[in-house]
Amino acid sequence: GQSLEQPSEVTAVEGAIVQINCTYQTSGFYGLSWYQQHDGGAPTFLSYNALDGLEETGRFSSFLSRSDSYGYLLLQELQMKDSASYFCAVSLRGDSSYKLIFGSGTRLLVRP
Amino acid sequence: NAGVTQTPKFQVLKTGQSMTLQCAQDMNHEYMSWYRQDPGMGLRLIHYSVGAGITDQGEVPNGYNVSRSTTEDFPLRLLSAAPSQTSVYFCASSRDGTVTSNQPQHFGDGTRLSIL
Numbered sequence: 223g224q225s226l227e228q229p230s231e232v233t234a235v236e237g238a239i240v241q242i243n244c245t246y247q248t249s250g251f252y253g254l255s256w257y258q259q260h261d262g263g264a265p266t267f268l269s270y271n272a273l274d275g276l277e278e279t280g281r282f283s284s285f286l287s288r289s290d291s292y293g294y295l296l297l298q299e300l301q302m303k304d305s306a307s308y309f310c311a312v313s314l315r316g317d318s319s320y321k322l323i324f325g326s327g328t329r330l331l332v333r334p
Numbered sequence: 335n336a337g338v339t340q341t342p343k344f345q346v347l348k349t350g351q352s353m354t355l356q357c358a359q360d361m362n363h364e365y366m367s368w369y370r371q372d373p374g375m376g377l378r379l380i381h382y383s384v385g386a387g388i389t390d391q392g393e394v395p396n397g398y399n400v401s402r403s404t405t406e407d408f409p410l411r412l413l414s415a416a417p418s419q420t421s422v423y424f425c426a427s428s429r430d431g432t433v434t435s436n437q438p439q440h441f442g443d444g445t446r447l448s449i450l
Contacts, residue, residue, distance in 0.1 A: 255438075255439075257439075263443075264424060264441040264442060264443050264444055265377065265424070265426075265439075265441050266441070267438030267439060267440075270437075270438070309376055309377070316382070316390055317390045317391075318384050318388050318390050318431070319365065319382075319384040319390075319431030320431065321367075321379055321382055321390070321392060322367065322379065322439060323379060323393065324369070324376040324377040324378070324379075325376050326375055326376040327375070327376045
């Protein structure tokens with residue numbers, strides 16, 4: 223089977239930097255995505271890494287190491303609105319295409 | 335743009351009833367999928383489809399049926415509702431079924447389903 227592991231909860235101060243890690247054990251791995259979900263809302267896409275290295279999009283960066291089966295999401299200059307749940311998701315080979323499998327999520331609490 | 339539209343937003347069912355959750359997208363996306371999310375948990379893949387006439391099972395397909403007769407619509411059917419199926423159901427779509435490029439999933443607002 224496949225498994226994804228990420229911390230259940232992280233707390234940080236406004237203006238700080240926080241890193242959310244994700245490790246995975248899968249077969250047929252294509253890439254790693256990150257999604258944000260506010261309470262009561264729908265998940266929204268943040269980033270995708272297919273190759274090793276760092277991808278930067280504004281205050282958010284995402285990193286992937288395929289050899290270590292590991293990735294992380296880096297949030298800089300934290301704002302109160304960043305308080306949300308963050309999910310890593312792996313794209314895996316499916317029968318007809320690919321399928322996207324999510325981790326259980328990390329709840330980020332940003333304090334003033 | 336409407337994006338991904340799910341109906342209904344809320345539903346209460348009795349054990350044993352059947353129901354169809356509707357999902358429609360107006361972005362001409364080929365790839366569509368259904369997830370369920372239990373309280374405090376991640377999303378679990380139920381079924382997915384890479385185009386009209388093609389569907390595949392995800393992680394938790396038992397108790398659910400899907401069909402894809404058009405590109406726009408991807409309904410999810412609960413055959414005989416059970417309390418264990420109480421959850422929030424999300425439908426999502428992306429441009430196509432190739433994985434070589436960055437293709438974000440666009441999610442609907444969800445259907446909150448309670449089964450008594």
